Amino acid sequence: MSLIGEERKNYILNQLNLEGKVTTNDLVTKLKVSSETIRKYLEELEEENKLKRVYGGAVKINLSREEPSHLKREVIHAEEKRRIGRAAAALVEDNDIIFIDDGTTTLHMIDYLLNKKNITVLTVSVPVLHLLIDYNNKMIFSGDIFFIGGKVNAAHSRVAGSVAEKMVESFYADKAFISIDGIMMDKGITGFDEERGRMAGKMMEHSKQSIVLTDQSKFGLMQFYKIADLNEVDCIVSDVAVPKQWKDYLGIKDVNWIHAK
Known part of the structure; x- marks a missing residue:
């Protein structure tokens, strides 16, 4: 993937880390790319276990549902x-x-x-x-x-x-x-x-x-x-x-x- 593609994926991950979720529409507006491109990025990040895709966008993976000792x-x-x-x-x-x-x-x-x-x-x-x-x-x-x-x-x-x-x-x-x-x-x-x-x-x-x-x-x-x-x-x-x-x-x-x- 091109450097600009990696930068866009990093932007998506940073937004997830701060907000817990992202929407395809917001990413299209912010990154000025097509919804198909955003879906491609989300698919790739999901394959890397870095997010979970949901209808209309993606959410941060929360591995810690139980409090550690x-x-x-x-x-x-x-x-x-x-x-x-x-x-x-x-x-x-x-x-x-x-x-x-x-x-x-x-x-x-x-x-x-x-x-x-x-x-x-x-x-x-x-x-x-x-x-x-x-x-x-x-x-x-x-x-x-x-x-x-x-x-x-x-x-x-x-x-x-x-x-x-x-x-x-x-x-x-x-x-x-x-x-x-x-x-x-x-x-x-x-x-x-x-x-x-x-x-x-x-x-x-x-x-x-x-x-x-x-x-x-x-x-x-x-x-x-x-x-x-x-x-x-x-x-x-x-x-x-x-x-x-x-x-x-x-x-x-x-x-x-x-x-x-």
């Missing part, structure tokens, strides 16, 4: 998560009260909170709890720790359910740090699990600021449970700069974007 999640995109965690921790100020959810990305914040003074951390994450207790015993973390109690999900090392949600309702925080499993401009932020999604929503409701942590692999994905619309999010911290196709939309919604370098 906590141990598996820890090693996926580990370097990107470390950078995101460091950038998110920089948003925490002395004397802040913060919610930290059970994500492996938010877990990476902990090492960068040790120099903060008089902070209070509320969490449902067992690994976050263990790490904070360890640092507290070593006298390198001096803040207060609140563990949200309730039903324990052993596979994902977290607490969830109605008892935990009720406990969250007893607190108000300055910031909530939330990890997600999917993000689309028109669908908002989503997660695999309904209980976890409800918990994230409660944390956001009870915080002055809601901060989402996500690497680019979540772009264009829509998972089972809707956590919130984007107008409920104050800031997104990611391993890449804001996609230019999203910039205006996020500006309208007043969502700040931080590129974790």
